[in-house]
Amino acid sequence: MAQHDYNIGDQNGFDFLVDLNNALSAIATNNAGSSEPNTTFAHMLWFDTNNDLMKMRNQANSAWVVVAKKDGSGWTPYRQGTALGTASVQPDTRYAHRSNNLSDLGSATTARANLGAAEDSSDPNFTNDPNAAARRGLVQQKLINLILDTIPGLVEAELNASGTAPMYACRAWVNFNGEDTASIRASGNVSSITDNGTGDYTVNFTTGMEDANYAMSGSGEDTDGAGDVTIGRPNGGTKTTTACRIKTVTSGANVDDYPSVEVMFFR
Amino acid sequence: MNQRIIYKTDAGGVAIMTPADCGLTIEQIAAKDVPTGKPYKIVDVADIPTDRQWRAEWTVDEADLTDGVGA
Numbered sequence: 001m002a003q004h005d006y007n008i009g010d011q012n013g014f015d016f017l018v019d020l021n022n023a024l025s026a027i028a029t030n031n032a033g034s035s036e037p038n039t040t041f042a043h044m045l046w047f048d049t050n051n052d053l054m055k056m057r058n059q060a061n062s063a064w065v066v067v068a069k070k071d072g073s074g075w076t077p078y079r080q081g082t083a084l085g086t087a088s089v090q091p092d093t094r095y096a097h098r099s100n101n102l103s104d105l106g107s108a109t110t111a112r113a114n115l116g117a118a119e120d121s122s123d124p125n126f127t128n129d130p131n132a133a134a135r136r137g138l139v140q141q142k143l144i145n146l147i148l149d150t151i152p153g154l155v156e157a158e159l160n161a162s163g164t165a166p167m168y169a170c171r172a173w174v175n176f177n178g179e180d181t182a183s184i185r186a187s188g189n190v191s192s193i194t195d196n197g198t199g200d201y202t203v204n205f206t207t208g209m210e211d212a213n214y215a216m217s218g219s220g221e222d223t224d225g226a227g228d229v230t231i232g233r234p235n236g237g238t239k240t241t242t243a244c245r246i247k248t249v250t251s252g253a254n255v256d257d258y259p260s261v262e263v264m265f266f267r
Numbered sequence: 268m269n270q271r272i273i274y275k276t277d278a279g280g281v282a283i284m285t286p287a288d289c290g291l292t293i294e295q296i297a298a299k300d301v302p303t304g305k306p307y308k309i310v311d312v313a314d315i316p317t318d319r320q321w322r323a324e325w326t327v328d329e330a331d332l333t334d335g336v337g338a
Binding site for chain 2: 174176179180181182183184187189190191192193194195196197198202204206243257
């Protein structure tokens with residue numbers, strides 16, 4: 001162990017030899033000593049024998065930086081003043097190096113968990129995957145696009161619709177017996193029918209129309225020989241978003257009850 | 268449904284409402300479809316005459332319409 005000021009002064013031959021050998025010894029031992037050298041230089045090495053630390057002077061020659069620690073017969077390297085191998089490098093939760101100790105990656109399960117890996121059968125809902133929501137959104141959007149592209153063709157095929165003319169839906173319909181106590185055979189979006197009198201009914205919608213500008217069509221059947229059936233709306237009769245009044249009349253323009261009255265509403 | 272909702276028409280006659288199988292109860296249908304402010308009664312279908320020859324002459328005593336009022 002030796003330290004030197006690295007300044008060879010003007011002296012006689014023997015003293016010069018001793019001084020030079022002391023300087024070489026300081027170099028050979030990395031300026032080892034229990035206290036720092038009196039004279040320091042940028043990038044100078046100093047082995048601190050009190051703490052077993054190898055230190056290097058910084059570029060500004062203003063402080064010592066630990067570069068390694070002597071552990072028995074070996075050395076532990078340091079990075080930016082912290083020993084490597086036990087360092088907590090980044091607080092990033094997505095990757096393995098978030099681990100405080102790399103030995104945490106010792107098993108595949110732990111490694112997957114640390115990596116937030118999605119391909120884990122124990123994590124079918126991707127709850128450990130930080131990008132799961134984005135992945136699900138992407139898949140959902142692709143499915144929606146596929147459905148939107150496919151549905152029109154399927155609907156047209158199901159309805160045997162040919163050509164390119166647009167289709168409009170029936171928004172309510174009812175088939176009822178207008179005789180006796182009146183009864184509904186079947187219906188859609190109709191909550192009730194009101195028997196207002198002979199051949200006079202109001203159809204009430206379960207869910208109202210967007211406005212009263214819908215179109216109505218009707219038909220029926222007469223079985224008692226009174227004549228052909230005409231179904232229409234009476235003059236001034238109710239026609240609102242929630243109800244529509246209709247009348248069933250004979251070919252002689254007389255109101256009459258019929259065993260089958262069928263009306264439908266389009267919008 | 269084997270029930271009907273009756274109320275008095277503006278002309279003094281009787282309106283007979285037949286509920287549809289639409290997922291609503293007859294009470295809900297009555298409250299929704301009976302004209303606002305009109306009292307009504309829910310009756311069995313057997314109580315409704317089947318002979319409609321004099322349908323326009325049917326009447327009802329408003330004092331008997333005690334099950335609710337159209338909303």
